[in-house]
Amino acid sequence: MVHRFLPIVLLVTAAGASACGGGERAREVHSTARAEVAGIGYTSDQLAQALLGEAPGYRRAGEPDSGEYGSLKAIQNAARLQRETTLDKPRCGRARPGGAVAGDVPAALVSFTGSAGRTATETLMGMSPADAEKQINARVPAGCLRFRTKVGSHWAEHRVVQTPRGDIGEGSRTVGVSTTSGAARTRTWYVVFRGRHYLATVSVFGPSVTREDAERLAREAHAQAERVLP
Numbered sequence: 001m002v003h004r005f006l007p008i009v010l011l012v013t014a015a016g017a018s019a020c021g022g023g024e025r026a027r028e029v030h031s032t033a034r035a036e037v038a039g040i041g042y043t044s045d046q047l048a049q050a051l052l053g054e055a056p057g058y059r060r061a062g063e064p065d066s067g068e069y070g071s072l073k074a075i076q077n078a079a080r081l082q083r084e085t086t087l088d089k090p091r092c093g094r095a096r097p098g099g100a101v102a103g104d105v106p107a108a109l110v111s112f113t114g115s116a117g118r119t120a121t122e123t124l125m126g127m128s129p130a131d132a133e134k135q136i137n138a139r140v141p142a143g144c145l146r147f148r149t150k151v152g153s154h155w156a157e158h159r160v161v162q163t164p165r166g167d168i169g170e171g172s173r174t175v176g177v178s179t180t181s182g183a184a185r186t187r188t189w190y191v192v193f194r195g196r197h198y199l200a201t202v203s204v205f206g207p208s209v210t211r212e213d214a215e216r217l218a219r220e221a222h223a224q225a226e227r228v229l230p
Contacts, residue, residue: 042106042126042197043106044066044067044106044107044108044126045066045108046106046228046229047066047106047107047108047124047125047198047229048064048066048108048124049228050108050124050224050225050227050228050229051064051109051110051122051124051221051224051225052110052122052217052220052221052224055120055217055220057115057118058113058114058118058120059112059113059114060110060111060112061111061112061113061119064108064109064110065108065109065110066106066107066108066109067106067107068104068105068106068107069101069102069103069104069105069106069107069125070102070103070104072107072123074109074111074121075109084151084152085149085150085151086149086150086151087147087148087149087150088148088149088150089143089144089147091143091144092141092143092144092147101125101127101135105125105127106125106126107124107125107126108123108124109123109124110122114206116206116207116208117186117206118204118205118206118207118209119204119205119206120202120203120204120205120217121201121202121203122200122201122202122217122221123201124198124199124200124225125199125200126197126198127194127197127198127199128197129170132194132198132199133194135173135192135194135199136171136173136192137165138173139162140160140162140175144160145159145162146158146159154182155181156179156180156181157179157180157181158177158178158179158180159177159178160175160176160177161176161177161178162175163175163176166191166193168191168215168218168219168222169193169194169195169200170194170195170196171193171194172191172192172194172218173191173192173193174189174190174191174192174214175189175190175192176188176189176214177189185207186205186206186207187205187206187208187210188203188204188205188209189203189204189209189210189211189213189214190202190203190204190214191203191214191217191218193218193222195225195226195229196229198225198229200218200221200222200225202214202217202218202221204217
């Protein structure tokens with residue numbers, strides 16, 4: 001099974017929900033469910049050990065989830081919400097910047113909650129340098145920088161901001177989304193960076209989160225992963 005990597009429709013409508021998905025009791029991962037990429041060697045258990053154990057200003061929301069990417073509870077929740085979401089620009093929902101992430105790659109995810117409705121999530125995925133580089137170089141199409149989504153009877157408006165390629169890890173990109181739904185305004189910033197045979201995403205969500213918040217946490221995540229992964 002193939003899943004879109006951080007599809008934009010999910011990023012802006014489900015960032016809070018998917019980020020909190022890891023806060024539910026994580027399922028136990030048995031040895032038979034441990035995923036490994038041939039020729040790369042990182043297992044989902046190794047990736048889980050390399051996740052952040054703490055994040056300044058946040059508290060961890062339950063135990064990390066690990067296994068095949070498509071089996072992670074937060075990813076499944078996001079996919080379900082995507083199916084329930086109407087997009088005013090359907091072509092944006094079909095776009096796959098950087099290609100797709102196979103559902104069977106080894107992955108691990110941890111979520112954190114903060115005050116005033118803030119959440120943060122880190123995901124590590126075993127990935128070849130070439131595939132990871134595609135994700136770093138991906139761009140949201142110009143026609144998808146503004147769009148609307150509908151979940152149930154509620155519409156929301158979204159604006160996307162993209163930044164030039166960054167220097168976190170062996171290359172990174174940062175994307176921000178501001179969302180307005182009625183009187184409520186929220187922001188999502190996420191950073192995608194690559195290391196040795198892995199790809200990482202760090203996202204922050206809330207009414208007042210900033211690009212600096214996301215990139216600071218991403219640098220901490222990179223330092224932790226480099227300490228742990230061989």
